[in-house]
Amino acid sequence: MRSIREKISFYLIFVLIIFTTIGCINDLTPSGGWSGFIDDGDYLYLGKPDGQLIRLSKNTGDLSLEWRYPVSEGLGAIYGTPRINDDTIFSAGYNCRGNVCNGRIFAVDLDSGEPLWTYPVDTKLIGSPGVNEDVLVIGTSSIGDSESSPGYLLALDISSESRMGRELWRLPVAGPIWGGIVVEKDVAYFGTLDGTLYSVDISLEKRFEKKVEDRVRWTFRSNGAIAGTPLIAGGKILFGTFGNSFYSLDLAVRQTKTSDSTLNPAKEWIFNTKGWVWAQGLISENVLFVSTLDGIIYALDPVKGINIWANPANIEGQIVARPATFESNRGSALAVPSGDGGIHVVIQDTGEVSGMFETDGRPVKSTPIVLENGLYVHTVDGQIRRYQTVTLDLLSCLDTMDKGKRCD
Amino acid sequence: MEVFGILWNEVIMRPMINSLAFLSDVLFDNFGLSIIVFTVLVRFVLIPLTIRQTNQMRKMQTIQPRMKILQEKYKGKSREDKKALSSETMKLYREAGINPIGCLGPMIIQMPIWIGLYRAILQAMPSTPEGMADLANAFYIWNPSMKNVPIDSMFLGVDLVDFVQSAVFPINYMLPVVVGASMWLQQKMTTGNQKNVDPRQAQTNQIMLWMMPIMFGFFTFQFPAGLAVYILFSNIVGIIIQYYVGGRQPVVILGRAYLGSEQARAEILDEPEDVTPTKSVDTQNEIQSGGNDSDEQPSNVHREDRGRGNRRRPRGPRRRTRRRRN
Numbered sequence: 001m002r003s004i005r006e007k008i009s010f011y012l013i014f015v016l017i018i019f020t021t022i023g024c025i026n027d028l029t030p031s032g033g034w035s036g037f038i039d040d041g042d043y044l045y046l047g048k049p050d051g052q053l054i055r056l057s058k059n060t061g062d063l064s065l066e067w068r069y070p071v072s073e074g075l076g077a078i079y080g081t082p083r084i085n086d087d088t089i090f091s092a093g094y095n096c097r098g099n100v101c102n103g104r105i106f107a108v109d110l111d112s113g114e115p116l117w118t119y120p121v122d123t124k125l126i127g128s129p130g131v132n133e134d135v136l137v138i139g140t141s142s143i144g145d146s147e148s149s150p151g152y153l154l155a156l157d158i159s160s161e162s163r164m165g166r167e168l169w170r171l172p173v174a175g176p177i178w179g180g181i182v183v184e185k186d187v188a189y190f191g192t193l194d195g196t197l198y199s200v201d202i203s204l205e206k207r208f209e210k211k212v213e214d215r216v217r218w219t220f221r222s223n224g225a226i227a228g229t230p231l232i233a234g235g236k237i238l239f240g241t242f243g244n245s246f247y248s249l250d251l252a253v254r255q256t257k258t259s260d261s262t263l264n265p266a267k268e269w270i271f272n273t274k275g276w277v278w279a280q281g282l283i284s285e286n287v288l289f290v291s292t293l294d295g296i297i298y299a300l301d302p303v304k305g306i307n308i309w310a311n312p313a314n315i316e317g318q319i320v321a322r323p324a325t326f327e328s329n330r331g332s333a334l335a336v337p338s339g340d341g342g343i344h345v346v347i348q349d350t351g352e353v354s355g356m357f358e359t360d361g362r363p364v365k366s367t368p369i370v371l372e373n374g375l376y377v378h379t380v381d382g383q384i385r386r387y388q389t390v391t392l393d394l395l396s397c398l399d400t401m402d403k404g405k406r407c408d
Numbered sequence: 409m410e411v412f413g414i415l416w417n418e419v420i421m422r423p424m425i426n427s428l429a430f431l432s433d434v435l436f437d438n439f440g441l442s443i444i445v446f447t448v449l450v451r452f453v454l455i456p457l458t459i460r461q462t463n464q465m466r467k468m469q470t471i472q473p474r475m476k477i478l479q480e481k482y483k484g485k486s487r488e489d490k491k492a493l494s495s496e497t498m499k500l501y502r503e504a505g506i507n508p509i510g511c512l513g514p515m516i517i518q519m520p521i522w523i524g525l526y527r528a529i530l531q532a533m534p535s536t537p538e539g540m541a542d543l544a545n546a547f548y549i550w551n552p553s554m555k556n557v558p559i560d561s562m563f564l565g566v567d568l569v570d571f572v573q574s575a576v577f578p579i580n581y582m583l584p585v586v587v588g589a590s591m592w593l594q595q596k597m598t599t600g601n602q603k604n605v606d607p608r609q610a611q612t613n614q615i616m617l618w619m620m621p622i623m624f625g626f627f628t629f630q631f632p633a634g635l636a637v638y639i640l641f642s643n644i645v646g647i648i649i650q651y652y653v654g655g656r657q658p659v660v661i662l663g664r665a666y667l668g669s670e671q672a673r674a675e676i677l678d679e680p681e682d683v684t685p686t687k688s689v690d691t692q693n694e695i696q697s698g699g700n701d702s703d704e705q706p707s708n709v710h711r712e713d714r715g716r717g718n719r720r721r722p723r724g725p726r727r728r729t730r731r732r733r734n
Contacts, residue, residue: 032538079537294544
């Protein structure tokens with residue numbers, strides 16, 4: 001470097017590179033959600049990658065272009081699967097600009113697509129909401145300013161028209177909630193990223209009005225972050241963690257221990273996996289299937305937590321979403337969505353990977369849905385693809401990001 | 409392009425992410441300490457490069473009077489003049505053992521490390537589901553710290569992934585000031601005093617001395633706090649290294665700058681150019697005879713030139729003799 005101009009140019013370029021790189025990477029903006037399908041008879045509902053709720057006619061296979069929320073541009077990202085209660089569909093999405101995030105919980109009329117109410121909140125809304133007749137609950141990250149708790153369970157009133165969408169309470173929890181909320185009667189179950197599993201009473205009883213923390217029935221501290229949605233089956237609650245583990249807890253046992261993290265060996269177990277567990281567990285034909293982020297699927301006895309298959313199944317790519325079950329030409333099979341693209345077919349009896357529904361390399365991070373007319377898949381870039389379950393052939397494809405244009 | 413991406417990921421990003429996470433695990437789940445320790449380790453590994461850079465800059469200073477002579481001699485604008493100047497300059501560099509881009513080399517090598525490190529800091533604490541899924545791929549399967557995700561991003565009340573300007577008062581102002589000040593001090597120690605430097609070079613050095621710290625101090629507002637911590641401790645380590653390599657005592661520099669008295673200025677002017685012990689070798693003769701490839705450039709050459717102005721030295725027969733310097 002001999003001249004002043006060269007030196008100054010070099011330093012300016014150097015600073016520009018750093019500044020540009022910083023600008024590119026320090027961004028909380030989600031790059032697109034991965035919502036799953038919800039079925040309501042004639043239609044399938046889901047969130048597009050840009051945060052718009054849409055519906056697809058099962059009869060015609062076309063998008064209902066006039067039915068969408070929001071009407072103009074999307075919310076940013078919808079990761080969770082919507083929920084339906086009576087004639088209303090509930091969902092949530094969010095977007096971030098820099099380090100400021102804006103989320104919106106909303107309810108839309110199932111028939112007309114008209115918004116019934118919206119509830120804005122300054123936070124990330126990632127997991128699916130849980131609903132019963134009176135209350136919608138959803139997990140959040142920290143809300144608003146730095147004084148906030150790292151996460152909240154937010155409850156909104158959906159019991160009557162006059163109080164629709166009004167906040168009832170918010171329960172501070174120990175970590176952000178990224179997974180979905182499971183509601184059984186008046187109890188919500190969910191996990192947080194700090195590894196705590198919660199059981200919370202969400203009823204409208206007045207005794208909780210003074211202190212919201214009294215709603216917590218019990219907690220369980222696991223060995224790693226809980227990013228997925230728990231599964232409740234047969235009196236057990238099953239969930240996976242980033243501590244490379246999958247747990248089965250007995251609900252009756254937990255009810256007697258408000259915050260105990262030891263397992264009752266007679267009724268509860270922990271299974272060690274090789275990778276993080278994010279996908280929800282799946283029980284089919286009395287077998288529990290556990291999927292990990294390094295593409296491994298285990299088949300376990302749901303009572304004892306021991307391996308059923310001689311070797312676990314192994315596919316390419318991360319498994320973020322729960323598989324779906326269907327009848328293949330070789331018997332009962334799992335349709336396993338892969339983060340590297342494709343839906344892998346795994347035979348339930350043996351764990352053999354027998355084929356794949358091709359998605360041309362498009363990642364799939366939501367659970368496929370199996371209907372009479374085929375297996376539906378929602379890819380991360382917004383395609384809805386329908387396949388023949390026996391031959392694995394592509395039957396139709398439409399691009400939700402291009403007004404439902406055909407892509408087959 | 410894909411190959412470059414794979415190389416970048418496997419050689420730079422994954423080792424850094426895993427190291428940061430592992431250190432955080434070992435250092436009481438404290439990611440701030442992890443960044444500091446990692447920065448210190450990286451700077452110490454790069455010490456040979458830093459020493460080389462410092463020596464190159466010092467050598468450049470010592471040959472400035474001879475550069476000036478050459479520029480005066482060939483100051484015409486004709487093509488032949490420029491060609492001759494370029495040729496003589498390269499010859500002078502060769503004789504003095506200077507690599508023209510020597511001062512750049514260490515910085516170019518450090519740049520991917522710096523860029524990789526602050527990308528690794530942010531990737532290790534993802535804020536989106538996609539980022540979390542990517543982090544799972546980044547971990548080595550044998551790394552026990554992968555079970556401790558998500559990593560706590562708080563350090564001394566500051567969120568390491570948040571912008572510095574969002575931090576609590578007075579940290580949101582103190583951190584950029586301290587980053588800028590430490591960078592200034594490091595630059596000052598590196599460039600040394602400008603007494604025998606070409607005026608244009610001195611002017612450039614002055615611009616760099618003030619421009620870079622002010623710019624970085626300003627940009628620090630927009631940086632994630634984790635990056636600001638990294639830059640600050642990188643500068644601190646740089647100052648310590650420079651102290652031992654260049655002998656520029658930071659306390660002395662700060663004190664004298666603060667005093668600003670005539671006496672302090674006089675002391676600075678009389679301060680020896682190179683405080684390292686000099687060799688009793690006739691370096692001038694060695695240059696005439698074909699150069700010294702060693703990185704150690706004794707300062708007695710420079711001392712001789714100080715008294716002789718622009719007088720060209722006659723080129724006598726090449727001989728190696730030892731002359732005593734008093």
